[in-house]
Amino acid sequence: MGLGYGGGIILFVGLILLILALYLLTPISRTLLFWSAFILTRPLGAVVGDFLDKPINFWWFGLKPFHRFRSDMDGDIRVHLFESQSEC
Numbered sequence: 001m002g003l004g005y006g007g008g009i010i011l012f013v014g015l016i017l018l019i020l021a022l023y024l025l026t027p028i029s030r031t032l033l034f035w036s037a038f039i040l041t042r043p044l045g046a047v048v049g050d051f052l053d054k055p056i057n058f059w060w061f062g063l064k065p066f067h068r069f070r071s072d073m074d075g076d077i078r079v080h081l082f083e084s085q086s087e088c
Contacts, residue, residue, distance in 0.1 A: 005051040012044035 003011060019037045022028050 005047060005054070008047040009044070009051065012040055012047060015040050016044070 016037055019033050019040070023030070023033050
């Protein structure tokens with residue numbers, strides 16, 4: 001459909017909000033609504049994950065993708081633990 005990351009996020013959040021409205025305003029089966037929302041969280045998670053995985057040059061304000069930030073933090077924690085153990 002060519003929506004891009006932002007459009008995909010808006011689409012799936014909108015569909016989940018529609019299910020919320022159906023839950024609050026109609027007597028439709030709660031089980032059906034639950035599974036509908038549950039199924040929509042999977043592609044929403046994929047779109048958000050792809051959005052967070054974009055290369056740095058596409059990021060606003062030069063923010064890093066989450067996985068890079070996390071791996072940087074993991075490395076910093078490992079170095080800190082190694083240094084603190086070697087001082088003992």
